[in-house]
Amino acid sequence: MSAGEWLYAGMAPRHSNMVQYVVEGSGTLDERRLTDAVARAAEASPGTRLVRDGRRLVDGGVPPRVRVMEAGSFDGRLLDAPALRDVLRSPGATFEVLLFPGGTQGPDSDEAPVTVVFRASHGVTDARGLMLWIEDVFRVLRGSEPLGAPSTLSRDEFLEDLDLPGGLPPIPRNVGELAWSSPLGPLPRKPSGIIWRRRSVDGSHPAATAKVAAAVAAAYGPDGNGRFMVPVDLRRHAPGIRSTAWLSQAFVLGVDAGDSWQDVHGRALKALADGAELAVRTDPKMLKTPLPLIRMFSSAVDRTAVRNDRYSALSFLTHLGTYDLVSFDAGGFTATALYALGGTGPGAPPSIDMVESGGRTEVTLTWQDGPGVAERARELLDVVEEALSPRANRVWAGNDTARELESSASVVRRFREQVRRTPDRVALSGPEGPVTYGELSRQADAVARALRDRGVGPGTVVGLLADRSVALVAGLWGVLRAGACYLPLDAQHPDARLSGLLSDAGAAYCLVQEAHGRRGVVPEGCERLALGELTAPIGPDDGDEPPFTDVEVSPRDLAYVIYTSGSTGRPKGVQIEHGSLTHYAEWATREFGVDAGTRLPLITSPSFDVTGTSVFLPLLAGGEVVLMPQEPSHLSLRRLLQSSGATMLNLTPSHLDLIGQLDISPRGYRSVVVVGEQLRVEVAARAQEMFGPRCRIINLYGPTEATIGCTTHTFRVGEDTGVAVPIGLPGDNTRVHLLDAGRRFVAPGEAGEMYLGGTQLARGYLGRPDLDRERFVRLADGSRAYRTGDLARVLPSGSLEFVGRIDDQVKVRGHRVEPTEVARTLEDHPGVTRAVVIARARPGSTSKALYAYVVTGLAAEEQDSLTKELTAYAAERLPRYMVPAAITALPELPYTVSGKVDTKALPDAFAQAPGAAADADAAPQGPLDPLEEAVAEVWARTLGVERSRLEGRSDFHRLGGDSLSLLTMIAGVCRSVLDAEGEEAFMAELAQIVGEPTLDQVVALCRKVTRSPDAADRP
Structure with missing residues (x-):
């Protein structure tokens, strides 16, 4: 045993100073599997099986015990589980594991997570030593071999083995003097045990120790001065050692009045460079002191500290490192949080422990309990949080969006009620003739009845392949009435892609319009259902058939799945729940002024989520959907604007730009909702002039993962003078957070990545838990947020302005495109060994197009025919908007010194393209009529x-x-x-x-x- 270990052995049980890590997660963790993993990991790290034998610690051969606690008995907010204060149960044990299976915490509480607490005596290990073993336990749970920690050196032996110039520094005096009042105030003569309080702070924070020390000293130190004990892992002096032993020591960090955190940080770095922690160690003479005398001495120190409210420092301040939560996953268990629970000893001040994981810094405060300590602990944690994440950055007035739904009814029930109120009102108009609410409802009922007869219900995915037609709308409502979720498919997409989407979604059925009945889009395992046959009248009394009884859906049931381009090379299905759709429909109806007089054309593709605005909003308000089956062109759009009687538009900026080139002046329009791409001010201004001052030009922002749209801004002539129209403010119960690359809140006016939170968030990606974890994250306040990849900032006006992307994703005709997915498709061709796809604006244009560069290994004379073949190959597998505008063959790709493709060095895709003049200055060929x-x-x-x-x-x-x-x-x-x-x-x-x-x-x-x-x- 080292002198420090002997000292801890003599302390009173309540000062055993346990080291504890808490791992919270979702899913399940089987007791038997955990027990087996604990034993295997302990075998590889014999230090976890230590028992005391006189002045030696020996391997007792018994693995740490796993204790299963009552389900739901752990509260991760208050940290008041009695088991956390227990001494180790097994005689002589120094390590153990507590398993809290999770469960409900009460009628008004969320489901408690599965929680595992790894505990050990600080007399035999430290935080890093315990973590080495914890990581091994989870390695075993995932089916891997433990790395182990075989070293048996004690701390004294470790220090003796260090080869340091000049040897170990002398032990300084007066380090343990009791000279500082506690930030948490005086304690009663007999404290009532240990108290822990936890605070999660978003982001990782460089120099966190210095920032916290400076803030705490300024708030609680006498005249702004302060002294802190900063524990350091001694393993940094011997990086190759793997040991669970207690190999940490603290150095003293002083803060003078007026010191900035930068001053304190510089002082801490110098102390580490000088090896200051090597000096503050237990005197080896302590090994000769009898344990009863140690206990008597430690109790006296503790009584003196409590009586005089004087401790060895303002705080023990420990940064325990940064960990990837994936390291604590196991089969069926996904880690969601990791934090430490510190201990306390005689005369010790409060401990502040910090662990970075999951994009958050978990701060835990530990001290002895007493009257008022919990309240003062909260105040101290407020100081810590403010030092790391200022409130001015975290709180934005635009996020004050709380609003109760006017009705809890789903869109299914709301539509049924609208049909009951106005059965004879026109619901759909267009080339197929007017269709009333009653007629549309009967067709939807026929679809729903057919699906229910086949066992379709909540959770079933039903494909929907139809043009912008009555069949599309009837099929959509039929799927929803059956309780299932629909997967809209774009009839313009290649058969291979549509078939792949149906397979990926596990669709049991696919509703197919007659015009597409012969296409080979329905894969094996998915049954084709003819929409025309389901909705056609079966006899003269068909109209007398009673309405279908809608399947009741809950807010958590899926409404639809829509696929977007995937950065991993395959599209991903976004799952939207009924609760999210209901919130969007109610907010957007009010925001856009949709009512019974609204006539809204359906212009966009069924597979484009903004189509939901055109279908749901008017039909839930008693309005009318104007069907436009033909693809948008200047001619069809001109007819629509001049003769359809529409009062509202819902379209992309590109379509609005095309409309702006028409020499017409539409009248009667109340709002034009623009969504999908960045809206340029010049396009909005031209539209405002065209539609007139009474028409609102509304810029709607929102990714598919946030249910169609979640922020809006109405264009203001003369006020919106930037390049692009702002994206505005969040809608009902929606929040926008701007965070930097370290997940820290940015200062007002600075650009940050948009994290969206609130009721409109998608459930996640269908069958892609890896992407869910990457894109749908938990913020420090416990709320769920979606990482958009979009950059924005708050303008002085208070509105959000979109400023770009953090990655290569691009918008093409309002659709999200990941160039990687296009590249992977090209690389699937046997003639391509490597492909890269980039998005660039055409000369003289702000819209971007996709350009592909491929390495083929073919001779130059063969490359031209291959690139033409590749265009056709891509067109058979990708939507038209994802097919590259040009494909250029290269002998090799240019790379930067860091090994990435040098996109700036790629040649001009059109400089020598077939069909372009070889010389830019060459005269045009052919007749010049x-x-x-x-x-x-x-x-x-x-x-x-x-x-x-x-x-x-x-x-x-x-x-x-x-x-x-x-x-x-x-x-x-x-x-x-x-x-x-x-x-x-x-x-x-x-x-x-x-x-x-x-x-x-x-x-x-x-x-x-x-x-x-x-x-x-x-x-």
């Missing part, structure tokens, strides 16, 4: 390229155009070259243009439909 010249000028203006780069075989996409800019180009050609009759005929040939978007093809079609020889000369 007025019609071709007019079309070429539209191309150059749309693509932001020089006219000289265009020739007859120039390909629009190869020059950087995407599908939306193609529509812009077509609109420009119609406006500049064609008359009204020619425009109709030209748009009828849209499929040919999309299939072969070359300059020659567009010019040829213009010639075909142009009857007036001087049409090209019109302004």
Whole structure:
């Protein structure tokens, strides 16, 4: 035994100074598995089985005991479980484990987590020694071998073995003098045991020890002075040693009045550089002192300290390190928190222990209990929290969003009630004719009845493949009425992708519109159901069939699953619950002014979550959905705006930009909701002028993971003068937190990553617990938040402004695209060995397109045909908006010195692209008649390229155009070259243009439909 270990052996039991770590988690942890893992880890670390034999500690051969406590009896907030204060139960034991299985804490409390407490006597180990063993226990639980801690050196032996210049420093005097009043105030003569209090602080905090010391000294030290005992792990002097022994000692850190935390930090670093902790050690002569005398002496010290309110320092201040919570996972158990419970000894001040894990700093305060100590402990923790995370950074007035739902009814019940109130009112209009609420409800009932007859219910995923049609809306409501959740599929996507989504979601059934009945999208194990057959009348009395009885859904039941692009190379399904959808619908209905007079067109893809705004909001308010089955183009949008009778729009900024180029002045619109991409001020201003001052241009922000949208800002002419329109303020029961890379709250006005919290958060990703843990995190206050990857800041006006991304994710036509997913798809082709995909803005444009660079290993003459093949290959597997605008073959990729692809060194994808002029200054080839010249000028203006780069075989996409800019180009050609009759005929040939978007093809079609020889000369 070392002198320090002998000293602890002589202390009174209440001063045994236990070292304890608490691991909280979700799931289950089996007692038998835990007991086996404890025993195996102990075998590899014999120091965990020590018992005292005289002045020696020997391996007793018995592994630490696992005690199973009453379920739900551990309160991680108050830390008042009696078992935490117990002396070790087994005779002679020095380590043990407590397992709290979890359970309910009361009728108004959340479910208690599964909690494991690892305990050991500080007389044989320290925090790092205990942690080595804990990590091994979880290694064994995960099926791995323990690393072990085989060293048997005591602390005195360890110090003797250190090869230090000049040997160990002399032991300083007066280190243990009782000269400091406690920050927690005087104690009664006989304290009532140990008290712990815990505070979670968001983020990791460099120089946390210095920041806390400076703050505590300023608040509680006499005249701002203070002294702190800072324990240090001695293993830093021998990094190769693995030992569970007590190998820590403290150095004295002084704080003078007026010291900044930077001053204190510099002083602490110098102390560590000088090895100051090697001096503050127990005198070896202590080994000769009889244990009864030690006990008498320690009790006297304790009584003196309590009587005089004088202790050896203001605090023991310990930073115990940073840990990845994944290290404490086990099969069926996911760790959610890790923190330490300190101990106390004779004459010892309060202990402040800090552990960083899970993006948080867990702070635990330990001391002797007494009247008022709990309240003063809370005040001291307030000081610590303010030092690490100032309240001015944490609290933002924009997050004051609490609001009760007007009704707890789900959207299913709300729609049923609306049908009952207005069965004859028009619910859907469009090419299929008006459909009343009653007719739509009967079709939805038929779908719901068919699904229920097949056993469909809550938790069942049902695919929905339909155009923007009556069948789509009826199918959607039918799935929800059956209690299931729908998976909307975009009919424009390739069959292979749709089939993959249905398989990944585990969809049991897929509702398919007749127009897509022959497509091979339904995988094995998923049954195809024809929507037309389910909703068609079965006889003259079909209308008399009683309504289907809706399946009651809870707020936690799934409403829908929508897939987004995945950074790991595969799409991920976002699970939205009914409670989240209900909160969005109620807030957005009020925010956008939706009522029974609202007529809202359905423009966006069914697989785009913003479609929910167009479907749910008007139908829950007694309004009307205007169906627009054809793909948006300048012609279809012009007709919609001029003749549909719509009063509201819900679309992307790109579509709004396209509308802004139409020479029309729509009337009767009350609001235009813009979502999906950054809304530029110039686009918003043009829209405001077009729709008139009474129409609100509303910028809606929100990722799929936060149920369609969660912040809004109404554009203000003359006030919103930046490049982009602000994204505004959070909606009902939604919060936005701005955190830096260390998960710390940023100061007001600084940019930080947006973490979204509140009732609209998704359940998580379907079957992807790894992504859930990465993206859906717990903040220090216990609330759940989604990491968006979007950067924002709070403007002086109080609104949020979007400022960019922290990664490579890009928005294309409002859809999120992870370039990695596109690259992985290209790498699946046998001819590609490596691929990288980047997003760049086209010249003269702010919208981005995807460009791919591939390494093929082929000869140069073979690469051109392969890149064309790769475009077709990608189009068969990816949505159109994810197919690269250009694919360039390279012999190798350029890399930076750090080993990453040097995107700046990648060549211009279009400089030598087929169909582009080889020399930017070269004259255009071919005839220069007025019609071709007019079309070429539209191309150059749309693509932001020089006219000289265009020739007859120039390909629009190869020059950087995407599908939306193609529509812009077509609109420009119609406006500049064609008359009204020619425009109709030209748009009828849209499929040919999309299939072969070359300059020659567009010019040829213009010639075909142009009857007036001087049409090209019109302004």
